[in-house]
Amino acid sequence: MNSDVMDRLWKWAGNTRRDHKRRGFRVRIHRAEIYDMAVEAMKTGCYFCGCKLVPTKSGDSQCTLPNQVSLDVVNPKHRVLEKGNCRVICCSCNRGRMHMSEADYVAKCLRVVENMMG
Numbered sequence: 001m002n003s004d005v006m007d008r009l010w011k012w013a014g015n016t017r018r019d020h021k022r023r024g025f026r027v028r029i030h031r032a033e034i035y036d037m038a039v040e041a042m043k044t045g046c047y048f049c050g051c052k053l054v055p056t057k058s059g060d061s062q063c064t065l066p067n068q069v070s071l072d073v074v075n076p077k078h079r080v081l082e083k084g085n086c087r088v089i090c091c092s093c094n095r096g097r098m099h100m101s102e103a104d105y106v107a108k109c110l111r112v113v114e115n116m117m118g
């Protein structure tokens with residue numbers, strides 16, 4: 001991973017942390033921990049769809065590309081941003097899942113496939 005990518009991930013980690021705080025989450029995770037999760041996710045791909053993740057353009061936390069890194073809160077009802085309740089996934093899976101549980105999102109994806117391939 002080159003230094004430009006690392007720099008953008010570091011900026012993104014700070015921005016997404018701040019954005020979650022603004023949205024009313026109690027933030028109990030350090031910027032460095034979010035950054036480490038992003039570095040790991042860049043190697044493994046999106047937890048849901050497996051796509052190869054890309055860093056944000058300038059460290060911005062806004063989703064502009066489908067495969068861009070995005071911080072997913074596993075259980076948003078808890079309103080706590082902490083290790084174990086968040087992960088780095090792609091923007092399209094994060095937006096597509098919204099507040100659905102993992103199982104509901106997977107079921108929804110299957111319905112899309114069945115409906116479109118029908």
Ligand SMILES: [Zn+2]
Pocket residue numbers: 046047048049050051089090091092093094
């Ligand atoms: Zn994905």
